[in-house]
Each structure stands twice: as C-alpha cells, then as structure tokens.
Amino acid sequence: MASTAATRIHGKEREELADILRKRVSGEVRFDPFSRVLYSTDASIYQMEPVGVVIPQNVDDVLAAMEVARENNIPLLPRAGGTSLAGQTVNHAIVIDFSKNLNQVLEVNSEEGWARVQPGIVLDQLNRELAPHGMMYAPDPTTSSRACVGGGIGNNTCGAHSVIYGKSLDHILEVDAILADGTQTHFRNMEAHELEAKLSGTGLESDIYRGVRNISQGNIAEIKARYPNIMRRVSGYNLDEFLTDDPFNLTKMVVGSEGTLCVVTEAKVNLVPRPTMTALSILHFSDIVQASEAIVEVLRHEPSSIEVMDNILLQRSRESLGHSGDLSFIQGDPGALLAVEFYGESEGELVSKTNTLKRDIEGKGLAYACVNILDRPGQNRVWNLRKGGLGLLMSVHGDAKPLPFVEDTAVDPETLGPFVKRFDEIVRNHGTEAAYYGHASVGCLHIRPLVSLKSSEGVATMVSIADEISDLVKEYGGSLSGEHGDGIVRGVYTEKMFGPEIYQAFQELKRTFDPQGIMNPGKIINCPPMTENLRYGPDYHAQTIPAKLDFSIDTDFAGAVEMCNGMGACRKLEGTMCPSYMATKDEEHSTRGRANLLRAAMSGRLP
Ligand SMILES: Cc1cc2nc3c(=O)[nH]c(=O)nc-3n(C[C@H](O)[C@H](O)[C@H](O)COP(=O)(O)OP(=O)(O)OC[C@H]3O[C@@H](n4cnc5c(N)ncnc54)[C@H](O)[C@@H]3O)c2cc1C
Ligand code: SF4
Known part of the structure; x- marks a missing residue:
C-alpha cells in the first residue's frame, strides 16, 4: 500500500526526494524534522508524521509535487488550516500546504452572486473582502477565523446557519482540480452533450465520469435505503448526488472527499446577500433534554440559526475572567440555553418575530424564560460566549480531555430529545461526562466525552463509547458526521453506517479516481484502526522539566x-x-x- 511506502522513506531517500522537489518547485520544500513535527497533527486525536512538506507558490508547484509523489509512489495530502477533527489532515505523505500562498480572491461577480477563489483563503478573510459588495460566503464553521475554503470543500463544512444555507456542497459551484495522474480539469454542471463527450472519451478524466455515473446509478436502491434522510449527512462520499444525469457536476463528488480523490486549486463559490439585521431570543431550560425537545417547535418560527449551550459551558464561562462579563443576559441557573437567531429587514420585523416566539414558547411552557436581544453588542456577547465558551470547554486541565471521537453526530431534529437522553446514558455508563453544544437547528451536536488516552483503559473506553454511539446513530437513522468529516475516527465505521454494498461502491469510486492509491489514503474508507497513530497513547511519555514558574x-x-x-x-x-x-x-x-x-x-x- 502507498502509505507503507511512505513510512519506509527516511534518511538518504528522504533527502533525495527533497532534492528532486527543490529542483521542480519554486515554493518551499521543508523536509527537516521540525517541519515534519509541525504538520504531524491537526485538531484530532491523531498524529502522523509526513514525509515532508511543500508550500507551493503557484499551481505549477502543486502539479510538480503531485508528479514527484506519483513517480515515487508516495501518498499526497492537501492541507489548508489544519483544523480538522477526525484525522483527515494528517498522513505519512507529502503535505501540500495551500494556506500560505494560494489564498487570494481572484474575481467577484456580485450581480451573478459568485466569486472565484484560491483554496487557501481563510473564510473570514473572504467575507471581509466580500463585505463591500454586500455579499458573503455562507458556510460558517466556528473556526472561520482560520479555516480555509479548500478545507471546507474537503470536509463539506457547514455552520451555525446551515438551516437556511445548507452545506458547502450547496455553495461550491465549480472547481479546478488536478487528478491523481496530473490531469488538470475543471468540474462544473455539464450539458447533456458535454457529459456525453466526457463519457465517451479516453484517459483518467473520462474513466472518472463513467465510473461515478455507473457506481451511483448502479446502486440507486441501496443508496436510497442506506443514506440517512437528513440534511446534515456528511459521512461517506456523495454518491446520492449522481442518481440522475441532470444535473451532473463532479464538483459534488469532490466536496466532502477529504483530499482522497483529487486536489483543488481553485473554486467558484456561491455568494448570498448579507443579512440586513438580526436579533436573538435566548430560551432558558432546566436541562439539555428539555432544550432538545423544544427545537421542533422553535423551527416552526423559521429562525436563521439555533445554537445550544449546556450548563458545563456556562459554568466554565462563569469561571473565566474573559467571559464572565458576557453572561448578564442569563436568567436564573439554566441547565441549557437555545440561542435562536432571526434575520429581518427592519427592527419592527425582528421585534415581531422574537415576541411571537417568546409568547409561543412561554405559552406552551417549553422554556422557563425567553430573553430577546436586539442590540448588536448584546448579540455579540452571546456569540462570543458560544464561540469562546468552546475554547474554555476544551481547556480542561489534567490527562482526561474532552476528545473529538463521537463529537459530530447528526439526527433528525425531531428525534434530538430522546437521542440526547440515550447519548448521555452511554457516556455516563462509561463513568465519564460530556459537555453539549452545537447546531441544534439541524440536529448536529458536538459532544466530547472526557477521556484520557494515556492509559489502555482510557483507549478501551473511547472505543467502547464510539461503538455504542455508532449503534445509536444507526438506530436513529442519523449520520456519524454532520459536518466535521470522517477521517479515521469515523472512517472506521463507514461500512457499519452504509452497509457492505455501499462500502464496496466507495472503494470502487476511490480506485476510479486514484488507481495508484496515493491521494490521502486511509481516510473515509480503508482506515487504520482508530487506536493507532494516537497523538497520546499508553506509550506516550513526556520528560519532566524543572520550571521556575508554577505549572x-x-x-x-x-x-x-x-x-x-x-x-x-x-x-x-x-x-x-x-x-x-x-x-x-x-x-x-x-x-x-x-x-x-x-x-x-x-x-x-x-x-
Ligand atoms: C473547535 C472547532 C470547531 C469547529 N467547528 C466547526 C463547525 O462549526 N462547522 C464545521 O463544519 N466544521 C467545524 N470544525 C471542523 C473544521 O474546522 C472545518 O471542517 C474546516 O472547514 C476545516 O478547514 P481547514 O482549512 O482547517 O481544513 P484542513 O483541516 O486543512 O483540511 C480539511 C480536509 O480538506 C482537504 N483539503 C484541504 N485543502 C484541499 C485542497 N486544496 N484540495 C483538496 N482537498 C483539500 C484536506 O486534505 C482535509 O481532508 C471545527 C473544528 C474545530 C477544531
Ligand atoms: S489551543 Fe491555543 S495554541 Fe493550541 S491551537 Fe488552539 S489557540 Fe493555538
């Protein structure tokens, strides 16, 4: 397997490879031990040392790096902000880092509502550049201050407003891609005659057109039976987008493919108008299950977002110097809050929307309090709490950390209440606890049980929780990933979630795009065991260093x-x-x- 070839690369061989790359690449080639450590991790529990790192100056550099990887049978891993949570952005591979140089907005067409961008542009930066046009790029993950468009394409990223905007899949219109054999191509909506021409052509690109069509349309019944019937299904490959030829746009297969099929060098993205005004209603509940049960009722009011925060997040914020001042809007001691956001064209419209929700929810006795916030600073405080509180949640002292391994489940919001109850039982039965936050409007909750992977017992606890949660998600017809992607940590359950026939179809798809098996292998499918390549495992040991300061x-x-x-x-x-x-x-x-x-x-x- 290609990844085995990569693990054999060391010493002189690595130096020779770096020399070859330096001759062909105008950007940076960093194969030194320090650079390899820097690119060994993302935000997941995994650590995999790359063969080396290429920081391309231009698309020719990307082509050259891919050519060298191909000639030497070395895996290749495109990388952007490196904020992924499932291990898809680490590998024993040549890493191509798009974030440093390939990060420009190339063209904006606000009349037609699109922009052409390079994959390394950070989402917030893109939206700063779009603001004067009155437009924005809609997918808004919590990491938008450093996550890039390319990473969002890789993971099919979504965010707090997906209830109205959908996923990255709905906003990536076209891509320039480099295929595994070095072919440069452009994926977009195909007219019937264009598709026919591609299907009857020769070469890898035509193989891919034929393969995607045959694999998807040859498995229609199984795809309809096995793909969860929810918007927030991000796990697996998007075979369900190709059940008919109209439309046929291979961009949809690239989105969510986690660098395992091809490399994106440019994207045409959809733009939406910026909202004129917003308001928030903060609903207070005595516990997370009650909050989850109220979501269906809140959705009837057509909010732009519903975010949930539990009491652990609120407690950490109270204890934090930086965030305790943000909590003045809270009434009493809630076990959970729903932050419900509305868009509107005028203050009058927003007053009406928030008051109607308040009357409805309080009238039905669903929440014990509802606080409406119309001013901008007040709303910012709530969003700071939601985003900053997340950092606090993760900053837990000691070896047991809130780890991302079942942190991205998505179910039909109608079933969120009972689902959360069962989820919590599983976590507690394992003698641990978890904080709850996430995108309640679309049934996607980020739940991170506290576990230490520095002991074999901790590793076994993680596997046991993950196994039971995968059963639960299957029982509820949900998706193991609602936005973060599969990587390794969920990729090990891909066959369980989709069944053997779809899993085989995924393998065929991968072979079609990447016959040599060098594109970020071992992610989504054919993954190594979830207990290998851990950043911290039972064997991890850090030297004790005497320090003058008190740690x-x-x-x-x-x-x-x-x-x-x-x-x-x-x-x-x-x-x-x-x-x-x-x-x-x-x-x-x-x-x-x-x-x-x-x-x-x-x-x-x-x-
Ligand atoms: C605290 C925290 C909160 C988060 N909140 C959210 C959230 O609200 N919503 C959400 O959806 N996600 C969230 N995420 C996950 C992650 O931030 C997003 O998936 C983000 O879009 C990843 O972007 P990135 O630039 O860091 O990509 P990376 O991690 O660098 O890459 C992601 C994937 O894309 C592939 N890729 C990168 N560039 C290319 C390219 N040029 N061509 C082909 N493939 C490429 C990579 O190989 C990898 O598989 C969160 C993560 C953290 C740590
Ligand atoms: S925890 Fe701190 S140092 Fe680590 S990635 Fe986050 S902001 Fe950076």
Missing part, C-alpha cells in the same frame, strides 16, 4: 504544553493573537506550532 494547575510544564488541542485559533489573521503568525503565515510561528515542537522535544521525538 501545578496543569500538573507540570508538560501538562501546560499538552493543553494545546490543535484547534488553531492562534492562526487567525485579525485581532489579538499571534503577531508572528500573522506576519509570516508560518505554522512554526503560531502558538500551536510552538506547542507541538515543545511536546515533540519533551516526548523524545525531536532531539
């Missing part, structure tokens, strides 16, 4: 270094964070980069 809150200095979970907020390009990263856009100058290097040095991976 006892994190046990010791190593514990403080291990507080970095890789979510990449230190890669944001605006506001207060890492000025050195903002100036250089080099991973090594982000706090994440420094933490990773320190951890590697203290655990013996670096001299």
Whole structure:
C-alpha cells in the first residue's frame, strides 16, 4: 500500500526526494524534522508524521509535487488550516500546504452572486473582502477565523446557519482540480452533450465520469435505503448526488472527499446577500433534554440559526475572567440555553418575530424564560460566549480531555430529545461526562466525552463509547458526521453506517479516481484502526522539566504544553493573537506550532 511506502522513506531517500522537489518547485520544500513535527497533527486525536512538506507558490508547484509523489509512489495530502477533527489532515505523505500562498480572491461577480477563489483563503478573510459588495460566503464553521475554503470543500463544512444555507456542497459551484495522474480539469454542471463527450472519451478524466455515473446509478436502491434522510449527512462520499444525469457536476463528488480523490486549486463559490439585521431570543431550560425537545417547535418560527449551550459551558464561562462579563443576559441557573437567531429587514420585523416566539414558547411552557436581544453588542456577547465558551470547554486541565471521537453526530431534529437522553446514558455508563453544544437547528451536536488516552483503559473506553454511539446513530437513522468529516475516527465505521454494498461502491469510486492509491489514503474508507497513530497513547511519555514558574494547575510544564488541542485559533489573521503568525503565515510561528515542537522535544521525538 502507498502509505507503507511512505513510512519506509527516511534518511538518504528522504533527502533525495527533497532534492528532486527543490529542483521542480519554486515554493518551499521543508523536509527537516521540525517541519515534519509541525504538520504531524491537526485538531484530532491523531498524529502522523509526513514525509515532508511543500508550500507551493503557484499551481505549477502543486502539479510538480503531485508528479514527484506519483513517480515515487508516495501518498499526497492537501492541507489548508489544519483544523480538522477526525484525522483527515494528517498522513505519512507529502503535505501540500495551500494556506500560505494560494489564498487570494481572484474575481467577484456580485450581480451573478459568485466569486472565484484560491483554496487557501481563510473564510473570514473572504467575507471581509466580500463585505463591500454586500455579499458573503455562507458556510460558517466556528473556526472561520482560520479555516480555509479548500478545507471546507474537503470536509463539506457547514455552520451555525446551515438551516437556511445548507452545506458547502450547496455553495461550491465549480472547481479546478488536478487528478491523481496530473490531469488538470475543471468540474462544473455539464450539458447533456458535454457529459456525453466526457463519457465517451479516453484517459483518467473520462474513466472518472463513467465510473461515478455507473457506481451511483448502479446502486440507486441501496443508496436510497442506506443514506440517512437528513440534511446534515456528511459521512461517506456523495454518491446520492449522481442518481440522475441532470444535473451532473463532479464538483459534488469532490466536496466532502477529504483530499482522497483529487486536489483543488481553485473554486467558484456561491455568494448570498448579507443579512440586513438580526436579533436573538435566548430560551432558558432546566436541562439539555428539555432544550432538545423544544427545537421542533422553535423551527416552526423559521429562525436563521439555533445554537445550544449546556450548563458545563456556562459554568466554565462563569469561571473565566474573559467571559464572565458576557453572561448578564442569563436568567436564573439554566441547565441549557437555545440561542435562536432571526434575520429581518427592519427592527419592527425582528421585534415581531422574537415576541411571537417568546409568547409561543412561554405559552406552551417549553422554556422557563425567553430573553430577546436586539442590540448588536448584546448579540455579540452571546456569540462570543458560544464561540469562546468552546475554547474554555476544551481547556480542561489534567490527562482526561474532552476528545473529538463521537463529537459530530447528526439526527433528525425531531428525534434530538430522546437521542440526547440515550447519548448521555452511554457516556455516563462509561463513568465519564460530556459537555453539549452545537447546531441544534439541524440536529448536529458536538459532544466530547472526557477521556484520557494515556492509559489502555482510557483507549478501551473511547472505543467502547464510539461503538455504542455508532449503534445509536444507526438506530436513529442519523449520520456519524454532520459536518466535521470522517477521517479515521469515523472512517472506521463507514461500512457499519452504509452497509457492505455501499462500502464496496466507495472503494470502487476511490480506485476510479486514484488507481495508484496515493491521494490521502486511509481516510473515509480503508482506515487504520482508530487506536493507532494516537497523538497520546499508553506509550506516550513526556520528560519532566524543572520550571521556575508554577505549572501545578496543569500538573507540570508538560501538562501546560499538552493543553494545546490543535484547534488553531492562534492562526487567525485579525485581532489579538499571534503577531508572528500573522506576519509570516508560518505554522512554526503560531502558538500551536510552538506547542507541538515543545511536546515533540519533551516526548523524545525531536532531539
Ligand atoms: C473547535 C472547532 C470547531 C469547529 N467547528 C466547526 C463547525 O462549526 N462547522 C464545521 O463544519 N466544521 C467545524 N470544525 C471542523 C473544521 O474546522 C472545518 O471542517 C474546516 O472547514 C476545516 O478547514 P481547514 O482549512 O482547517 O481544513 P484542513 O483541516 O486543512 O483540511 C480539511 C480536509 O480538506 C482537504 N483539503 C484541504 N485543502 C484541499 C485542497 N486544496 N484540495 C483538496 N482537498 C483539500 C484536506 O486534505 C482535509 O481532508 C471545527 C473544528 C474545530 C477544531
Ligand atoms: S495554541 Fe491555543 S489557540 Fe493555538 S491551537 Fe493550541 S489551543 Fe488552539
């Protein structure tokens, strides 16, 4: 297998490969041990050292890197912000980092509502550039300050407003892609005669057109039976988009393929008008199950977003100097909040929408309080709490951390109440706890049980919880991934979720796009066991370093270094964070980069 070839690359062979690349690439070629450590992790529980890193200056560099990978049978991994949670952005591969140089807006057409962009552009940066046009790119993950369009294409990223805007799938119109054999192509909606021409052609591109059509249309009954009937299905490949020839746009297959099928070098993205005004209604509940049960009723009011926050998140925020001031809108001691947002054209419209919701929900006794917030600073405080509280949730001292391994389930919002109850029982039966937050409007909750992977018992607990949750999700007809993607941690359950026939179809699809098997292998399908390649495993050991400062809150200095979970907020390009990263856009100058290097040095991976 190609990944085995990559793990054999070392010493002289690695140097020779780097030399070949340096001759063909005008950008940077970084094969040194430090760079390899920097690109070994993302925001997941995994760690896989790359063969080396290429930071392309232009598309020719990407082509050259792919050619070298192909000639040497080395896997290839396209990477953007590296904020993925399932292990899809780490591999024993040549990593191509698009975020440093291929990050421009190339064209904006606000009349027709689209823009052409490079894959490394950060979402917030794109929206800053679109603001003067009165437009925006709609997919809005919590990581929008550092996640890029290319990563969103890879993962089929969604966000808080997907109840009105859908997924990345609905906003990526066309892509320029490089296929595994080096063919440069453009995927877009095909007219019937254009599709016919592609289907009757020769070469890998035509093989792909034929393959996608045959695989999808040869499995229609099974696809209809096995794909969850919910909007937030991100797991697996999008075979369900190709059940007919009208429309036929291979962009839809690239979205959500996690770098396993081809490399995207440019995208034409859909733009939507920016909302004129917004308002929030904050519904207060005594517990998370009650909050989940109210969602169907709230959805009848056609909000633009419903976000849920539980009492653990609220408690952490109360304890935080930075966030305790954001909580003045809270009444009493809620077990859970729903932050319900409305769009409107005038204040009058928003007053009417929020008051109607308040009357309805209080009248039905669904929430014990409803606080309406119309002013901008007040709404910002709530969003800061939702986004910042997430950071606080993850900053847990000690070895047991809130880990992402069942953190992305999605079910029909109608069944969210009983689903959450059962989920919580599974977590508690394993002697641990979890915080709840997420995109309640679409049934996608981010639940991270507290587990330490530094012991065999902890690893076994993770596997046991993951097994039981995968059963539960199947029982509820849901998706293991609602937005974060499969990577390894959910890829190991792809066959269980879709069944053997669809799994075989996925394998055939992968072989069709990537006959050599070098495109980010071992993700979505054919994954290594979920317990291999862990960033922290039972064998992990960090050296104790005597320190002058007091790190006892994190046990010791190593514990403080291990507080970095890789979510990449230190890669944001605006506001207060890492000025050195903002100036250089080099991973090594982000706090994440420094933490990773320190951890590697203290655990013996670096001299
Ligand atoms: C704290 C936290 C909160 C999050 N919240 C959300 C959320 O609200 N909604 C959501 O959807 N996600 C969320 N995520 C997950 C993640 O941030 C998103 O999926 C994000 O869009 C990934 O973007 P990235 O630039 O970091 O991509 P990366 O992690 O770098 O890459 C993602 C995938 O895309 C592939 N890829 C990257 N560039 C290319 C390319 N040029 N061609 C082909 N494939 C490519 C990669 O190989 C990889 O498989 C969250 C993550 C964290 C840590
Ligand atoms: S250093 Fe902090 S902000 Fe940066 S990735 Fe780690 S936890 Fe996130």
